[in-house]
Amino acid sequence: MDLSKGIVKKHESGVTINLFVTPNSEKSKFPAGLNKWRKRIEIKVCAKAKDNLANLEVIKVVANFFNKQVKDVYVLTGKKTKEKTILIDGISENTVLKKLEESLNGL
DSSP states (O other), rough: OTTTTTTEEEEEEEEEEEEEOOOOOOOSEEEEEEEETTTTTEEOOOOSSSSSSSHHHHHHHOOOOOOOOOOGGEEEETTTTSEEEEEEEOOOHHHHHHHHHHTTTOO
């Protein structure tokens, strides 16, 4: 699936990515897969979906994956759902697409 068609989008300050979050997982993993039906990249986090803990871990895991600081990653939509759109500031769409495609290639 072409990630640039609805999953990863250029934004005025960086790039947005549509995610499907699985909280309370045994191990945090990003990307954990590609949900073609929902048009979202899957992410697993250990934190429970309570008191914003899962959102904070999503931010931390994504920031680490892209070698960005936590302050550069935001949850734009879906703060209380499993389907989220995140924004990564100061990164190019090509960089995000390349890194994600390399990681998703084996899944």
